[in-house]
Amino acid sequence: MRYPPEPWHLRGACWATAWLVDADAVPGAVRPLSVRGRTVVVTVFVDYQPGGVLTYRELAAVVPVRRGVSITSIWVDSPASRDGGRELWDIPKRLARFDLTPAPPFAALAHDDHHTIATARLDKASRWWLPVAARAAVRQPKRTPLAVRGRVAPARLSWSFDGPLAWLDGARPLFGLAVTRMRLRFGPERVA
Numbered sequence: 472m473r474y475p476p477e478p479w480h481l482r483g484a485c486w487a488t489a490w491l492v493d494a495d496a497v498p499g500a501v502r503p504l505s506v507r508g509r510t511v512v513v514t515v516f517v518d519y520q521p522g523g524v525l526t527y528r529e530l531a532a533v534v535p536v537r538r539g540v541s542i543t544s545i546w547v548d549s550p551a552s553r554d555g556g557r558e559l560w561d562i563p564k565r566l567a568r569f570d571l572t573p574a575p576p577f578a579a580l581a582h583d584d585h586h587t588i589a590t591a592r593l594d595k596a597s598r599w600w601l602p603v604a605a606r607a608a609v610r611q612p613k614r615t616p617l618a619v620r621g622r623v624a625p626a627r628l629s630w631s632f633d634g635p636l637a638w639l640d641g642a643r644p645l646f647g648l649a650v651t652r653m654r655l656r657f658g659p660e661r662v663a
Contacts, residue, residue: 474525474555477658481523484573484621485650486591487515488628490642498638501541503534510534512543512639514630516579516591518571523655527552528569530581530589532636539608544635546581546588559658561611577628577649586634596626596649603650609657621653 490512494505503510517529527549533540546567547553556562567588571579577593604620626649632639 474551474558476661477559478660479524479555479655479657481519481525481653481655481657482521483517483519483523483653483655485515485517485653486577486579486593486626486628486647487513487650488591488630488647489513489645490639491645492639492642496638497534497543498635499543501534501536501543503536503541511645512642513540514589514591514632514636514639516571516581516589518573520573525549525552525555528571528579528581530567530569530579532639536610539610539614541610546583560609560615561613562609563611583634587631588634589630589632589636591628591630593649594627594629597624600624600651615657616659618656619650619653621650624649624651 491509492512494503494508494510497503513533515531519527527547529547531545532543542562545564547564548569553564553566556564567581567583569581580590581588600622603623606618609615626647628647
């Protein structure tokens, strides 16, 4: 098999910012939840590290939908992650190249053959970390459960977007988070 069977157990760190945008600006057929024509989009750089079933880097844009979230755009630097995401869960993963420095100060760049897709850097993070655990469902439209836990701190990140994420350029940031010691389970648990 070119990729691991589900569920995927992954470890790593991520850096995310939530943005307030016009719901009509969200590309594709996704109908995000909105209030007065506005919705939240979360952009995230993830560094999946050794200790999980795969190691790779990822950039994604996610919106809330009825009973879960939907991934509007996603890039990875692993063919196994791309193929598994598409075939197991209908997630439209594409390949990109990443320059990512996880250690302070965090900085990341994702690009394909034609564009710099996004850049991000950590401007400031709280010194206070809180343990967190959460569950959600990704709908693509297939429903896929996920569970995540780690240490979370408020963070301020500077982002720039181009190419396929240019629709986010100029969006208003709501808040940012840095997550370390992240453990993620993506996909349903296997029943013995």
